[in-house]
Amino acid sequence: MSSMVVTRPRPLPVSSEIDDWASGICSCCNDKADCCLAFWCCPCFACKTTRTYGQCLCLPLLDIFGCIPPVTMSMRLSMRQRYGIKGSMCTDCVCATCCSPCVWCQMSREMKYRQLP
Structure with missing residues (x-):
């Protein structure tokens, strides 16, 4: 007889x-490596950042x-x-529409600043 193990996901911390x-949003010089990757290959950088955030790659x-x-x-x-x-939401919409690579860079820097595991 086999037993099933169920693990519950940990709750995300919310401030x-x-x-x-x-x-x-335009502080790209704070992390030049991420800025370069986001500029030259934003889809790859966005996927990397999303995975780090804990979402689907x-x-x-x-x-x-x-x-x-x-x-x-x-x-x-x-x-x-x-x-x-x-x-x-209006600001988020404008930023995401007008400068998507800058938004992804800003989110990446934020995760590093907040030390997201």
Whole structure:
């Protein structure tokens, strides 16, 4: 007779404090290696960042099919909610639409700043 082992996922930490982003959206010089990868191959960088955040590796590839990148916008919104960062959905939409590589770089820097495991 075999027994089934069930493991429950750990809850994600959510901050209740209101904070700002650790770096600005155009602070790419803070991490030049990530900035270069995001500039030359944004889909690869977005997939790498998404995997580090704990989501499906290929999720950012869905952004290719729309004019407003839904995955970039939702990842930014999720990160703002998880870390208690000030902002709005409108700002997330504008940033994701106008400068997607900068948004991915900013999210990567934020995870490094917050030391996401």
